[in-house]
Amino acid sequence: MSDERTLDLLEAKIEELRQLNSADGIDLSKEIARLEEKLDHLRQKLYANLSDWERVKLARHPKRPYALDYLQSAFEGFYELRGDRVVGDDRALLAGLARLGGRTVVVLAQQKGRTTEENKERYFGMPRPQGFRKARRAIQLADRFGFPLVSLIDTPGAYPGLEAEEHNVGATIAESLLAMAEARVPTLAVVIGEGGSGGALAIGLADCVLMLENAIFSVITPEGAASILWKDKDKAKEAASALQMTADRLLALGLIDGIIPEPLGGAHRDAAKTSAALQSELVRRLAELEVIPAEDRRRRRDARYRAIGRFRPAPMRDPEAPAAPEGAVRD
């Protein structure tokens, strides 16, 4: 994103002028105001009409706030619970107790790394079976004590690897889904960046599903779809549009409950503001959910998922039409 560079340079310039302004007593406020106006214009121009592919890039932006950033700003006192009690602790999928608006919640969160070193430890935010088993444990803990559950989703997907398959990653995703379907406590999921396929959904079966404005949620990465369906890796942009993975599209399709706005240019342009918006929306939604009796809430969640799918009656059969040859051997 070279336009981002221009924005960065302008911001740096403004900051520089501000410091000069206060240090030397020279009045640069007019110059600063002029540059700020220019910056605003540029932002508007760049971000008012983002393409789907640009949103994919924003959702994956290396400066984008990650789960731990929100855990430190929108939540209080994150008390991490580690380990799956079987083979290890996944650093890509975190679990723990925290306070949200003064009350105890259980948080599940996928965490990407900032540095190469950290990404090595966190597998670029791709959870492994130990992570999904830990998630299940945390969901059950929340349910046992009546703590609401909040999931912060940000992953390219489950980690594809030999060991993950040996430890039956698919079944651990299924078990995590089942635990979420069983939970009687209020459950909230927010896609804060990338919602990549089954690895994301594993912690995303919830009473209320939200997305940050520039987050994406998809059955497959655009690159994966491009290579499977278009047989051409360069068609990722087309795939990103065809898959309808942006927050506004998914809201229009009725698959999510709401969008949390981001500052112009993306969450990373003003992390504090994004975090404040996230916090107030979580608190508001939680209050809405909590007034519903537990059994009704779960019935509503059941009905919500039961209703997902778009189909129509098949065209009626022509009774005169010849029957298909039954069960011929495939060549």
Add this chain to the structure above:
Amino acid sequence: MSLFKERQYVRIRVDREADDSLWMKCKACGELVFKRRVRENNNICPNCGEYFFLTAGERIESLVDPGSFEDLTAPIVTDDPLGFVDSQPYSDRLREAQEKTSLLDAVVIGRAAIDGVPVILGAMDFRFIGGSMGSVMGEQLCRAMETAIAEHRAFVLVSSSGGARIQEGMFSLLQMAKTVTVRRHLAEAGLPFLSVMAYPTSGGVQASIASLGDILIAEKGALIGFAGRRVIQQTISEELPQHFQTESFALERGQIDRVARREDLRDELALALGYFVEAR
């Protein structure tokens, strides 16, 4: 055999020519084999034992008591909610698949008896866009489980699927959550769910409904796993074992309860179901 006499498939235009060639070449051993022999042998090569795909219809026929199957597949087709077009419109792919299989989507469900035990049975058909799960499969599976609950029957599902159907985007991914939700209802009703994993049981199907059976039975020759071999090889440069994601790989690692040969699968299901019938 008039197993499907009462089937109510809405037949989309079917103009496939009658298959009147008598012989086929086995892709494994290269031997020319008599087609009817292959068919009578559960689609297993009489020469080398290679398994060929079973269609959903053939699968059902191979498992249920003769004449017991009653098709309950809802006459619905996907709405193509994204109006998806890749190198080809999804609507075209669907029509081709419907013509090729004479099915409306990739799963058939119905009432049946297996050795006298009343069940609701679902069987996926890999020929239909890789047996992938979109809106229609998710709905059929949920209706199947709900019928099992209403009629107090066991649920038997034979999976053969590459996973979620990409062309329906998030609608497909969320079928995982949908089927898992109704699977919970089946469990609450105290009804057994026998999940049979055939070639292949992978992706979003393996990561949801197929892995949540009370008993998991793999058919010999199955492929069981979440991520595909190629995806894994692209991500890591590790050498994958020869029998990676096969039924023996899954059995050794504690991922499944049992393995059955295709010709024994009916007896295997009857045996397992028997314990639940006694317990009821």
